[in-house]
């Protein structure tokens with residue numbers, strides 16, 4: 001007997017397929033079959049055969065591709081609001097790292113990652129590039145919640161709850177990679193933390209292993225001016241130059257932040273086809289600096305968006321990040337047409353997919369791609385009148401306007417309710433961490 005084919009039709013007022021950029025389809029339908037987009041057609045052309053299928057009618061909604069959060073530390077959601085209004089170095093050295101040393105364990109990572117997954121699903125993110133300790137635990141949480149993720153293998157020279165040395169991080173990382181290899185939703189990357197927390201030897205070993213396995217490297221780089229100045233004093237060269245000399249500047253390098261870049265470095269990013277993750281809200285909150293997105297885009301560099309951890313943001317709303325990226329680029333470049341609404345939407349979707357090497361499968365609504373789809377209800381008063389749905393989405397909506405989220409065709413969020421995740425249980429666990437971290441237990 002043939003296996004049952006799971007089919008589903010979604011009828012929507014607007015569909016924004018992302019590719020080609022700026023296109024809007026009105027009164028169209030998407031046909032899903034076994035997690036894949038089979039067709040996109042005018043709703044009036046649906047014929048009788050579709051009547052047998054499960055159907056979702058979204059008459060006031062905009063449908064688009066699920067967002068790709070290209071940089072997050074999911075488990076750090078438990079540190080949301082734990083230490084605010086500080087510089088990166090003070091925040092890390094005096095608050096986050098001591099708290100991590102005290103509290104982080106497998107249960108912390110399980111509960112923090114689940115909290116992040118819930119927030120992402122409810123605000124339209126369907127794929128994330130995550131990095132934190134105990135990657136095997138986060139990968140399990142992503143898998144159990146049907147969430148798509150690139151899970152970073154952390155590498156640091158400092159001892160922590162997961163590993164005691166750079167070498168141990170790499171050994172454990174290789175075991176982790178073996179366990180998830182070939183998974184349909186989860187992939188792995190090496191994630192050396194930053195130039196100031198990893199030795200030259202550590203970087204060389206990471207590069208060697210990543211090249212052997214054919215997996216990307218995900219790295220915080222040039223997050224602040226201070227990082228670049230300290231690098232110059234300690235190593236006699238800018239961290240970017242040090243990474244070049246260590247051989248890291250290869251096509252699948254994912255660099256995060258990049259607030260300090262000279263023209264030569266921008267050219268080199270393009271020449272080496274290196275991706276940049278822009279985290280505007282985390283950079284603004286920590287007063288880290290501003291990534292020159294306008295120049296990067298002009299020079300053909302692929303720029304994706306990340307929230308960073310909720311501890312420095314303090315939410316995981318990628319749509320808000322897209323708006324911040326657009327506004328920040330306009331004000332810093334002095335050009336109102338810098339990062340237009342449709343460009344911001346591409347940064348939140350297809351550019352992130354490209355960075356992860358997943359642009360053949362996700363990042364846009366096209367026939368043959370995975371059905372990672374989100375829906376926004378635009379019936380509210382603050383969206384009227386609707387001349388340009390993409391403009392309303394970027395400049396007037398936020399993650400809380402998401403009503404439905406599908407990953408691989410699986411509906412995980414329906415009419416603003418989780419279909420699988422147990423919110424009641426999650427809230428109970430988060431509350432007990434709040435008591436513990438807040439010193440009430």
Ligand SMILES: [Zn+2]
Pocket residue numbers: 071072073220256308309
């Ligand atoms: Zn980060």
